[in-house]
Amino acid sequence: MDTNWRRINKELGREQPVEKADEEGWKDEDLGGAWVETPIKIDVPFHSQTPFPGHEEFLAGTLFHRPLVSVIREKIANPAVHPHLHYEPYELFWQPNPDSEAVRVHGELYTSPAFIDAHRKLQDSPPEPGCDLPRVVVAMMFGSDGTQLTTFGDAELGPVYLCFGNESKDRRSKPACHAVEHVAYFEKLPADFKKFAADHLGGKVPNSAIMAHCQREMYHEQWSTILDDEFIEAYRHGIVIDCCDGVRRRFYPRIFTYSADYPEKVVLASIRNLGFCPCPSCLISKDRLHRMGKPQDMQQRRTLARVDDAQRRAHVSSARKLIYQDEYAVNSEAVEKILKAESLVPTDNAFSKKLSPFGFNVFDMLLVDLMHEIELGVWKDLFIHLIRLLDAVDKTLKYELDRRYVVSLHANGPF
Template sequence: TNPYFPYPNKGALCLGDWYWNQGAQKSRESFKQLIDIVGDSSFSPAVVAHTSWDAIDDQLGHNQFDGNQPEWLEEDRGWKCSSVTILVPFHNRAKDPGLKNYTVNGFYHCSLTLIICEAVTNPACVQHFHFVPYELQWQPAHRDHDVKVHGELFTSTAFLEAHQELQDSPQEPGCDLPRVVAALMFWSDSTQLAQFGSAKLWPLYVFFGNKSKYQRCQPSNHLCSHVAYFQVLPNKFRDFLTEHFRGKYPGDVLTTHCNREFFHEQWKILLDDDFIAAYKHGIVIICCDGINRQFYLQIFTYSADYPEKYGLSHPPLQHRLTSSDLLIPGF
C-alpha cells in the first residue's frame, strides 16, 4: 500500500503540498521551502517528471472529505461532537402535557482523561509538574516560628489534604504504583467574537494545579488546554415552547430552568464514565520519565462569571459530581 497515495512518492507529495497549501502568492520563504523539497536526497526528478498531476488533482477533487467538518475534529486530536438533549416539562394546560425531548447538535468537547494523558507524557508539559505537594514555609528573622506561605495550589492545605487522603486510602487490588492527584482548574466565560454582531463562543479551559501559576500564565508554555465549547439554547427554542403552549410564550421562568438543565447536560457529557473511573480508581499512565503512575483526577477550582456560578450551584450538577461516594473539592 502506498502511504502517499494518490501521489507516487514522498517527493511528489511534498511538491503537491507546496503548490496547493503554501499560498497563491509565492514569497522568498516559499522559494526556500521549494529548494528544501527538490534538494532532499529522496527527491527523484525522473518520477516527478512522469507524474500525471491532472489525474492526481482529479482524484483529490473526488475524495470524501467533508468540508463542513472542522479539521480539529480528527480522531487523533481527541475532539468529539455530541448532541445534547434535555427534558422540557409541560403542565396539564399545555397542548400535549408531559416531558418532551429537545435536542441541540454541535457540542464540541475533548476527553478530560485524554488531556491528562497528553500532559504527563509530553516532556515539555511535564517539566516542573509536581507529582507530590509540599508545604512551603518562611522563617522571618524577627519571629521564632515559621510562617506558612500561600501562593501555589500544590502547596495549599486543600491539595495536601487531598494527597494525604489518597495515600491513606486502600490501593486498587494488585496495584502498588505511586498515586498522584491531578488537580484540575477550570476557567470559562462567554467571549464576544466581533465588535459588531452577536457572534460569540463559550470556551472551557483547564489547567493543572500541579504546575506553577508563574508557568501557567505564560502563553508560550502552552499549558492551557481547551476542553469544550458550551452551547446555549437557540432562538428557535422559544418557538418550540410557544408551539406547545398553544401559541403563547410561557415566560422566562421555564426558559431559565431549561437553560440551566442544558448547561448541566453538557457537563454530564464532559464528566463521562472514563472521568468518573479515573476519579474513583485512577488511571495508569507511563510518564515521560519512564515511571508508571496512577493519576486520580480531582476538580479543585472553577472560575466563572455569575450566571455560570448560579447554574453550577443547582443540585443536578452536584449530584453528578458527588454520585455515590464522590466528593470533589471546589464545588
C-alpha cells in the same frame, strides 16, 4: 492559544452538523488532540395547564469537547511539561533568619491544605488490587466564561478551560507556556427553541421561568457529557501513565477549583440568581448581607456553608418529580415550597450527579472571582464610596488624592 478558529467556524457553519454527531468525531492536531462532537438533548416539561402537557426531548445543539482523560494523558506524558509538574504536595515556609518564626506561605495549589488533604486521603485509601504503583492526584482547575460568548455565525460558544494545579501558577499565567487547555465550547439554547416551545404552548412564547430552566438543563447536560464514564472510571480507579522520568504512576483526577463570574456560578451551583440566599457558597440570607466581614459573618460562612448532601438532592429530585411526572409548572407554588428556602432550582446538577458518590461537594469548587467580584465589583463600589466621603469632607481632597497617586506612580514607575 493555537486554536484553529477557521476550522471550528467551518464545522459550525455546516448545514446539518448534528447528523454527523454519532460518528467517531473529528481530530485536529492544531486544536490539541482529539475533539469530539456530541449532540445535546434536553427534556422540556409542559405543565398541565398547557395545551399539550407532558415533557418532550429537544435536540438543543452539539457540544464540541475533548475527552478529559485524553487531555490528562497528553499533559502528563508531554516531555516539555513533565519537569514542571509537582506530584507530591508539600508545606512551604518562609524564614528570613534562623531566629525568626517560620511563616507558612500560600501561593500554589500543590502547597495548599486542600491538595495535601486530597493527597493524604488517596494514600490512605485501599490501592487497586495487585497494584503498587505510586498514586498521584491530578489537580484540575476549570474555568469558563459563559457570559463572554464568542459568536460564530448563528452559534454562540462559551469556552471551557482546564489548568493543572500540579503546575506552578507562574507557568499557568504565561501564554507562551500553553498551560491552559481548551476542553469544550459550550452552546446556549438555539434560536429555534422558542419555536419548538411555542408549538407545544398553542403558539405562546415560553415564559422566563421555563427559558431559564431549559438554559440550566442545557448547561448541565453539557457538563454531564464532559464528565463522561471514562473520566468517572479514572476518578475511581486512576489511570496508569508512563511518565517521562521512566516511572509508571497511577493518576487520580480531582476537581479543585472552578472560576467563573457570578451569573455562571449560580448555574454551576444550581441556585437562583440573587435569590433569598444569593451566595453560591453559603446560606446567608439577603437581609444579613450588610454584616459582611463582621466576626459573626465570618463564622456563619462556615456554619451555614452549602453542602451537597442527601437532603439537598432529595429536594431537587422531589421538585423534578412534580415537574416531569405530575406536570406542575417549573415556578409553581408546589415546587417553590420545596426549593425556595435555600434558593435552589430544580436542575439535575452534573457535578453532583456524577461526583457526589465520591464525597465531592460541588459548592466547594467555586472560587471567588477576583476580577469580576472584587476589582470590577466590590472594590470599585467601595472606592467610589470612599471618594464620595472624601468629597463630602472637603471638595479639594480628591485632587490631593489624585496628586498622591501620580507622585507614587512616578516614584515606583508605572507598574
